[in-house]
Amino acid sequence: MADGVPATETAILDAALAEVLAHGIRRTTVSDIARRCGIARQTLYRYWPDAQAVFAALVTREILAVMPADGAEAASVDDLVGSLVATADRIRRMPLVERLRDTDPELFGRYVLERLGTSQRAILAALTARIDAGRRAGQVRAGDPARQAAMVLLIAQSAVQSAPLVAEWLDDEGWRAELGAALRGYLAAA
Secondary structure: OEOOEOHHHHHHHHHHHHHHHHHOOOOOOHHHHHHHHOOOHHHHHHHOOOHHHHHHHHHHHHHHHOOOOOOOOOOOHHHHHHHHHHHHHHHHHOHHHHHHHHHOHHHHHHHHHOOOOHHHHHHHHHHHHHHHHHHHOOOEOOOOHHHHHHHHHHHHHHHHHHHHHHOOOOOHHHHHHHHHHHHHHHHEOO
């Protein structure tokens, strides 16, 4: 067991990741995942009811893995923005995100435009706590931290999802700099 996660669960998610990277979500089945993992489908069903539940758990695991450690409070708004930009950049570069964007754009869009998933809710909770800490320290402008966190999520999520569309004008360094400027302008105390 690693970090409280049973080894079989980790192996299933690892197999799901390999299948999705190789074939995309739409072309990956429970049978494919079980075969790659070396288990029976029935074993997989002990952990998740269907392929969609496996994919949701996979995305959550991968996103949460690149988030800053809990309790990481920024000393300044620049530190906070730097952490937010670095996290957004790590998510943008995740092979899973790149694959979803390339092979399953409708599904990718649905998770961005139509519903909040577990990973987004975790991001919102972490953002709210960090923004509230920054506000109490006088680094972040006055306001409701939960509302501010929701807007930061929208800004960063849009920047991550749409980065390839503006690659002609924003190389990687430019993307990070402009996202940082947008977040700093939004969050900084006057």
